[in-house]
Amino acid sequence: MKxxxxxxxIRENMPVYPGTEPPKLSPTSSYESDGFKETLMQMYTHTGTHMDPPAHIFSGRTTLDEFPVDQFIGKALVIDCRELKEGQAITMDCIRRAGEKAEQADFLLFNLGWDCRWGTAGYFGEYPCIDEEVMAYILSGNYKGIGFDVIGLDPISDEKLIRHHRLFEEKDIVNIENLKNLNLCGTDLFWFSCFPLKVENCDGSPIRAVAWFEQ
Incomplete structure (x- = not known):
């Protein structure tokens, strides 16, 4: 199995969404004084590779802990959008190239090649975002989630979070941000898991996103 x-x-001084604080990892116990190591971890729920549920935007909508656990595992497909330049939109042309596999997936993961900018100022640039036609396509499907290798579903300049509102207004779906290594996943369907921490009334959580391939 691959x-x-x-x-x-997750580390201190990692890239975080503008206006939030990076994680703090404070030693509380040590091998020398206590015989074991323990760390106090302080961070926002939308730190690093993380997941948004509808409750991130709307009061009374589904929180991560309310989803059944099978929401976070299934077949995924990477949609290659690396040819797009800064400020361009992710359109249906990118999805149509994948053919019927796009409709067979539980998760659509959009590869902008942006993870190579992680840790640089360029990561916060004008990354491509999905247009209204792609949003309508996602909402009309039976997808468990969508994901991106950029820091947001919306442009950083969009303080109204228009795409977040559109995605979560009525649909129980999850949105994943800050993925990496999507270029290693090929062009076929593969198994994918993205389990969040099970925190009460959770508006978001870091995840361990993993792809695996049966050989």
Whole structure:
């Protein structure tokens, strides 16, 4: 079995969404004084490779802990959008190239090639975002989730989070941000898991996103 980690490592001074604080990892116990190591971890629920549920945007909508656990596992397909330039839109042309496989997937993962900018100022640039036709396509399907190797579903400049609102207004679906290594996943369907922490009333959570291939 071939397994690929699609997750950025959580560390202090990592890239975070503008206006939030990076994680703090504070030692509380040590091998020398206590015989074991333990760390106090302080971070926002939308840190690193993470997942948004509808409750991220709408009060009273589904939180991550309310989803059945099978929401976070299934077949995924990478949609290659690496030819797009800054500020361009992700259109249905990208999805149509995948043919019927796009309709067979539980998760559509959009590869912008943006993970190569992780840790640089360029990561916060004008990454391509899905247009209204792609959003309508996603909402009309039976997808468990969508994912991106960029820091947001919406452009950083969009303080109204228009795409988040459209995605979550009525549909129980999850949105994954800050993926990596999507270029290693090929062009066929593969197994994918993205389990969040099970936190009460959870508006978001870091995840360990993994792709695996049966050989």
């Amino acid at each position: 397994v690929i980690d699609l997750t950025h490592t």
